[in-house]
Amino acid sequence: xxxxxxxxxxxxxxxxxxxxxxxxxxxxxxxxxxxxxxxxxxxxxxxxxxxxxxxxxxxxxxxxxxxxxxxxxxxxxxxxxxxxxxxxxxxxxxxxxxxxxxxxxxxxxxxxxxxxxxxxxxxxxxxxxxxxxxxxxxxxxxxxxxxxxxxxxxxxxxxxxxxxxxxxxxxxxxxxxxxxxxxxxxxxxxxxxxxxxxxxxxxxxxxxxxxxxxxxxxxxxxxxxxxxxxxxxxxxxxxxxxxxxxxxxxxxxxxxxxxxxxxxxxxxxxxxxxxxxxxxxxxxxxxxxxxxxxxxxxxxxxxxxxxxxxxxxxxxxxxxxxxxxxxxxxxxxxx
Amino acid sequence: xxxxxxxxxxxxxxxxxxxxxxxxxxxxxxxxxxxxxxxxxxxxxxxxxxxxxxxxxxxxxxxxxxxxxxxxxxxxxxxxxxxxxxxxxxxxxxxxxxxxxxxxxxxxxxxxxxxxxxxxxxxxxxxxxxxxxxxxxxxxxxxxxxxxxxxxxxxxxxxxxxxxxxxxxxxxxxxxxxxxxxxxxxxxxxxxxxxxxxxxxxxxxxxxxxxxxxxxxxxxxxxxxxxxxxxxxxxxxxxxxxxxxxxxxxxxxxxxxxxxxxxxxxxxxxxxxxxxxxxxxxxxxxxxxxxxxxxxxxxxxxxxxxxxxxxxxxxxxxxxxxxxxxxxxxxxxxx
Numbered sequence: 001x002x003x004x005x006x007x008x009x010x011x012x013x014x015x016x017x018x019x020x021x022x023x024x025x026x027x028x029x030x031x032x033x034x035x036x037x038x039x040x041x042x043x044x045x046x047x048x049x050x051x052x053x054x055x056x057x058x059x060x061x062x063x064x065x066x067x068x069x070x071x072x073x074x075x076x077x078x079x080x081x082x083x084x085x086x087x088x089x090x091x092x093x094x095x096x097x098x099x100x101x102x103x104x105x106x107x108x109x110x111x112x113x114x115x116x117x118x119x120x121x122x123x124x125x126x127x128x129x130x131x132x133x134x135x136x137x138x139x140x141x142x143x144x145x146x147x148x149x150x151x152x153x154x155x156x157x158x159x160x161x162x163x164x165x166x167x168x169x170x171x172x173x174x175x176x177x178x179x180x181x182x183x184x185x186x187x188x189x190x191x192x193x194x195x196x197x198x199x200x201x202x203x204x205x206x207x208x209x210x211x212x213x214x215x216x217x218x219x220x221x222x223x224x225x226x227x228x229x230x231x232x233x234x235x236x237x238x239x240x241x242x243x244x245x246x247x248x249x250x251x252x253x254x255x256x257x258x259x260x261x262x263x264x265x266x267x268x269x270x271x272x273x274x275x276x277x278x279x280x281x282x283x284x285x286x287x288x289x290x291x292x293x294x295x296x297x298x299x300x301x302x303x304x305x306x307x308x309x310x311x312x313x314x315x316x317x318x319x320x321x322x323x324x325x326x327x328x329x330x331x332x333x334x335x
Numbered sequence: 336x337x338x339x340x341x342x343x344x345x346x347x348x349x350x351x352x353x354x355x356x357x358x359x360x361x362x363x364x365x366x367x368x369x370x371x372x373x374x375x376x377x378x379x380x381x382x383x384x385x386x387x388x389x390x391x392x393x394x395x396x397x398x399x400x401x402x403x404x405x406x407x408x409x410x411x412x413x414x415x416x417x418x419x420x421x422x423x424x425x426x427x428x429x430x431x432x433x434x435x436x437x438x439x440x441x442x443x444x445x446x447x448x449x450x451x452x453x454x455x456x457x458x459x460x461x462x463x464x465x466x467x468x469x470x471x472x473x474x475x476x477x478x479x480x481x482x483x484x485x486x487x488x489x490x491x492x493x494x495x496x497x498x499x500x501x502x503x504x505x506x507x508x509x510x511x512x513x514x515x516x517x518x519x520x521x522x523x524x525x526x527x528x529x530x531x532x533x534x535x536x537x538x539x540x541x542x543x544x545x546x547x548x549x550x551x552x553x554x555x556x557x558x559x560x561x562x563x564x565x566x567x568x569x570x571x572x573x574x575x576x577x578x579x580x581x582x583x584x585x586x587x588x589x590x591x592x593x594x595x596x597x598x599x600x601x602x603x604x605x606x607x608x609x610x611x612x613x614x615x616x617x618x619x620x621x622x623x624x625x626x627x628x629x630x631x632x633x634x635x636x637x638x639x640x641x642x643x644x645x646x647x648x649x650x651x652x653x654x655x656x657x658x659x660x661x662x663x664x665x666x667x668x669x670x
Contacts, residue, residue, distance in 0.1 A: 001567075002531050003607055004567075004570040004607040004610060004643060006569045006570050014610045014613050015609040015613075019609045021612065021616045021629075022595075022597070023629070024626075025628070059606065060604075062604065063605055063632075195337040212337075232336075232337065234341045234342075235339040235340050266602065267601065267602035268639070269397065269601055269639050270397035271350050271395060272338055272340060273339075274349075275339060275340055275353055277353040277357045278349050278352045281356045281357075291359075293360070296353075296357045296358075296665075298605075301604060304603070304604050306337035308339060326670075328670050335663050
């Protein structure tokens with residue numbers, strides 16, 4: 001394992017300690033009571049009379065989730081252990097910490113553990129404090145199920161978080177923020193490829209076995225099975241196999257305008273991502289689909305996993321306005 | 336090799352093609368004549384009567400250099416092959432492309448090939464077009480030589496580029512921009528650790544051999560020898576060994592205020608970087624050195640190399656103003 005950690009069971013606590021020291025102008029950690037030292041809170045939280053935006057999930061996907069807590073972005077992130085949902089109590093504590101009376105929205109990837117624990121947090125916030133909490137789970141991973149509501153959330157979460165956060169910051173009410181998140185989720189599609197497992201600190205090695213030189217098309221960010229395993233192919237051929245299911249799924253069609261994200265799962269260099277982007281752009285041009293804007297980098301990782309994913313978001317004027325809305329968080333600043 | 340590329344000899348061209356498509360609002364590629372398709376030009380270049388800021392060097396260190404071309408940052412980057420200096424002609428062409436009459440500055444890491452080729456570019460710009468071009472080479476890698484002017488440039492380049500770019504954007508003349516770059520370079524110190532070699536596309540494997548589980552303290556971003564190779568140790572112990580030479584070198588002293596960068600060389604996760612940052616912050620607190628601001632992420636990589644570096648910049652009011660100056664480039668935006 002080529003990792004820089006201390007005690008493998010302290011990685012999340014030590015990361016959070018480092019995080020709030022490194023980004024002290026942006027965030028603090030709620031260390032007391034139900035927050036269990038697992039809530040990263042924006043310094044701008046409650047500074048405005050707005051819907052509270054709460055994101056979260058397991059650790060090991062940085063800069064997801066905590067990197068997107070900041071001005072004009074999420075108000076707080078609830079942090080779980082590596083690849084593990086946060087507990088219900090910190091979810092609940094976060095609703096109390098960011099609610100200004102306009103209610104809160106929970107946004108996270110659609111994984112069973114997260115759904116269970118965030119739902120318990122929402123219930124407690126309602127019962128004990130009368131805080132209305134709504135939830136939108138992100139379901140952008142096209143190959144994870146034929147049934148859209150059963151799909152997992154991966155890198156497309158970034159866009160759903162961004163849209164809802166912008167809507168909230170503009171002063172919208174909770175129903176409108178929920179609608180913005182749902183709208184963005186409904187037009188966001190992602191698919192990835194992995195060439196190695198992430199290494200798990202507590203295991204001291206890879207989470208799952210993968211032969212050197214192999215790739216798996218469609219693999220999830222926790223190593224969930226994809227559609228096909230084989231030898232690593234040229235980048236263009238890999239992108240072709242990812243773009244086909246994405247384009248067919250919504251479907252994206254001639255005349256559409258899209259936001260593109262080419263995301264590194266961790267160890268895949270920015271150099272390679274741009275070679276992949278080049279092919280994405282060629283395919284979109286062939287199909288008559290216009291690229292509005294693009295992001296290329298690591299926005300949702302699986303620690304040191306080698307691989308990447310492509311996300312497309314089909315835009316309309318409202319989504320453009322929301323995604324262009326200025327924000328300033330440690331891992332995404334936009335003017 | 337776990338890489339996503341096509342023909343290994345086309346990686347730089349294909350990356351550049353993808354780059355200018357992905358970041359079309361920020362940059363273009365000069366494809367004609369002496370630029371040889373290797374000059375990434377800011378869309379804001381020559382829009383203001385200012386000193387032209389030109390950065391560059393070999394590829395394979397992304398987001399260095401091209402990621403820092405944009406508004407309030409560098410006007411252009413000259414791009415070499417992987418780990419190879421750009422040729423003199425594109426260096427020359429870039430001076431012509433960004434000069435507004437106030438002259439230009441070349442900024443790059445202190446490597447023999449870069450020095451030779453950029454110097455030839457500067458000479459040609461002077462002789463053929465009467466453009467005054469000054470140069471500041473970055474020498475932040477503390478262990479690369481006892482002699483400061485012989486040291487290599489690594490992640491600290493980011494701060495030198497940022498300072499000089501801000502000074503130029505404020506309207507300073509060429510001598511003042513040179514002075515700002517020299518000042519920042521004189522107070523910037525970096526040291527790193529590597530746990531693997533990057534893989535070289537043309538070789539189809541690692542650039543150099545490194546046993547799995549080993550680390551090398553002080554290794555350069557091209558695999559230049561460090562001070563000691565041994566088994567990977569706990570993060571805190573690794574950071575201790577990096578911080579000691581950095582602190583002793585300037586030296587940094589009680590009462591100093593610093594900007595901190597904890598930089599991933601490619602494959603080291605953001606999670607681990609924050610565990611390292613935590614120890615950096617502890618050490619600085621013990622020494623009575625104040626952290627002004629911090630950056631944690633991949634700012635100067637070696638493709639998929641596992642490892643990280645720590646950079647400290649000793650600040651004064653002028654450097655704070657320059658480093659805080661707003662900018663908007665694909666890989667660094669600041670409001």
